[in-house]
Amino acid sequence: MDVARLAGVSPSTVSRILNGTAKVSDDKRLAVLAAIDKVSFAPNQMAQGLKKGRSLTIGIVVQDISSPFFDETLRGIDDGLKGTGYASVIVSGHWNAEEEADRVRLLLARKVDGIILLSGRISDEAVLGFSSQRPIVSTGRALHTRTALGFKTDNEYGAWLAVRHLVELGHRRIAFISGPTNNHDADERLAGYRRALAESQIDIDPALVVEGNYHEASGMMAMNRLFDTHQQFTAVFAANDLSAYGARLALYRKGIRVPDDISLVGFDDLPGSSYTTPPLTTVRQPMYDMGRIATQALLRLINGDTVQGEIPPVELVVRETTRRVR
Amino acid sequence: MDVARLAGVSPSTVSRILNGTAKVSDDKRLAVLAAIDKVSFAPNQMAQGLKKGRSLTIGIVVQDISSPFFDETLRGIDDGLKGTGYASVIVSGHWNAEEEADRVRLLLARKVDGIILLSGRISDEAVLGFSSQRPIVSTGRALHTRTALGFKTDNEYGAWLAVRHLVELGHRRIAFISGPTNNHDADERLAGYRRALAESQIDIDPALVVEGNYHEASGMMAMNRLFDTHQQFTAVFAANDLSAYGARLALYRKGIRVPDDISLVGFDDLPGSSYTTPPLTTVRQPMYDMGRIATQALLRLINGDTVQGEIPPVELVVRETTRRVR
DNA sequence: CTGTTAGCGCTTTCAA
DNA sequence: TTGAAAGCGCTAACAG
Numbered sequence A, B: 001m002d003v004a005r006l007a008g009v010s011p012s013t014v015s016r017i018l019n020g021t022a023k024v025s026d027d028k029r030l031a032v033l034a035a036i037d038k039v040s041f042a043p044n045q046m047a048q049g050l051k052k053g054r055s056l057t058i059g060i061v062v063q064d065i066s067s068p069f070f071d072e073t074l075r076g077i078d079d080g081l082k083g084t085g086y087a088s089v090i091v092s093g094h095w096n097a098e099e100e101a102d103r104v105r106l107l108l109a110r111k112v113d114g115i116i117l118l119s120g121r122i123s124d125e126a127v128l129g130f131s132s133q134r135p136i137v138s139t140g141r142a143l144h145t146r147t148a149l150g151f152k153t154d155n156e157y158g159a160w161l162a163v164r165h166l167v168e169l170g171h172r173r174i175a176f177i178s179g180p181t182n183n184h185d186a187d188e189r190l191a192g193y194r195r196a197l198a199e200s201q202i203d204i205d206p207a208l209v210v211e212g213n214y215h216e217a218s219g220m221m222a223m224n225r226l227f228d229t230h231q232q233f234t235a236v237f238a239a240n241d242l243s244a245y246g247a248r249l250a251l252y253r254k255g256i257r258v259p260d261d262i263s264l265v266g267f268d269d270l271p272g273s274s275y276t277t278p279p280l281t282t283v284r285q286p287m288y289d290m291g292r293i294a295t296q297a298l299l300r301l302i303n304g305d306t307v308q309g310e311i312p313p314v315e316l317v318v319r320e321t322t323r324r325v326r
Numbered sequence C: 001c002t003g004t005t006a007g008c009g010c011t012t013t014c015a016a
Numbered sequence D: 001t002t003g004a005a006a007g008c009g010c011t012a013a014c015a016g
Helices: A002-007 A011-019 A026-039 A045-052 A068-081 A097-109 A124-130 A155-168 A184-199 A216-228 A241-254 A287-302 B002-007 B011-019 B026-039 B045-052 B068-081 B097-109 B124-130 B155-168 B184-199 B216-228 B241-254 B287-302
Strands: A057-062 A087-092 A114-117 A136-139 A148-151 A174-178 A209-211 A235-238 A263-268 A281-284 A315-317 B057-062 B087-092 B114-117 B136-139 B148-151 B174-178 B209-211 B235-238 B263-268 B281-284 B315-317
Touching (some): A002 A011, A011 A026, A057 A068, A087 A097, A097 A124, A114 A287, A136 A287, A148 A287, A155 A281, A209 A216, A216 A241, B002 B011, B011 B026, B057 B097, B087 B097, B114 B287, B148 B287, B155 B174, B155 B184, B155 B263, B155 B281, B216 B235, B235 B241, B241 B263
Parallel strands (some): A057 A114, A114 A136, A174 A209, A174 A235, B057 B087, B174 B209
16 A cells, blocks of 8 residues: 555554554554555555455446436435445336346346345345345335335325315316326326226216326326316316426416316425426325435445334425316 | 366356457356356456446436436436447535535546536536546536536527517517526526527517526516516516426416417426426427437446537427417 | 465454 | 464466
């Protein structure tokens, strides 16, 4: 080590000072510190990692690097990592199980100390399998082993909240723009929609539920399909905010006022949803908190500590796209 | 190496097969491949990195992990990295030069092979300094050395485009919601606004330019300040889309129609801007392309190849928030 | 074509 | 309190 020579000590001594591993006499400490400063030395993390068996890096798997849906969660993770010395490498599974599994293997090869999986598409079994190599915490699943932990938001309840809100405002013809089929969350939101209607003795009209894929364009098209088939309705519940944005635009194009003519509610409460025109009534998922909590949990798993998976519940945020039916 | 024993060969042979470094007899190759498969072996990247002196990792410095402003660029980077074997560590400077410099040092200690700096706050000198350790490409600066490259979007021209568009629609009282003071890009956009007005012989009314900070809330407040001071205007140009969103909401609250009563134009063309109500006229920055191009350039710098820093120009995207003044 | 050897930069016994 | 030596997992030079 360069610094060691410069300070006239052995590499071990430098290491001891860097890590506070053992007592070192003050004169040597000073000399070493001076040398470190002089060369502006920073230990090679790869070498450290190789030796210590930990990389001080965690892996994060998202599905789309450029989606507002993941932004808040990433911020939560970032904050959760603050001051821990950990950094994160972020990879994307692109909503595809195969690719996602590949990414996880890639992270494992990079010797990340743990993995956070956001909206993963791989099976629980796959997660459990990977978790034998490194601890994993994942959103959207119910898991709880010594090395794998899941956090689940209650989609069914959230959807129920949204629809009940509309029902309470007097709406009875409520359209639903769903998420993609074969998506677990989407199924649950549909179930919540159904239950809320059933509880209010409102018949479910299949013609009123139209499929989307969580993107803006699909919300717009879904809305247009509703119009094209001449459906009657006074409110629409979109399975997520993005498709609500699309629906909103379709409404605007038709000259239909929100909320005066039609009420609209979304799901997620993306950062942008307080600044739509008008601000969107939606179901809030605590994404930031999830990121933070997941991170803290992962760090505990990495240390072999016990954890528990509790996150704040979803809640209805009433803004300005819903009103009493007249 | 475990695999080596299992296949009855030396570690070097395994390495050679993994890296294609030399000819290996077919029988041994098969045996090794089988062994690799059996143990599902993946080389330890930290060890590889330590040995080879490259980590196959690049560092990305953004200013805010959860801003739509960086999302598209990150996607461009992600795509640019696709198939290269590189992964990226993303850190945030939080719009703060000190913190940003710290992050860069952290990345350097992690032995990233290169760094992409987005909207950095540190000085060009600092960038140049760091670039002696690892190549750096940065947005928002004009740099061109063997290890540092800058890409600059023409903010002045973009702003000029926006304002000229409004002028051509007959607007003469055009308010400007600026970016934060002491921000280079923001200054340039202000300059473009001024030049466009000056070229059209329109006097610049200082009361019509009000300061924002690029966030939605500031756009809203700026708008309100304009109203509170009873300014007369028929159009407003916001220095970025986010503040345009805020301005839009302020307008909505006052019951002022866009674009019928007031025209609005933004800057950036965030993904969400095609789905605002109505869709926002704005100046498009080619963020995705910048990410992609920056990545390709960085990879070349890492290889010691020569590069050139060319990105597509900004362009006006006319959507539905502007109309001819009546 | 293949094995042996050395070493990347660090930490951690083990002695002294 | 400190240094010498070994080794983390891999690759590259050197023999053979």
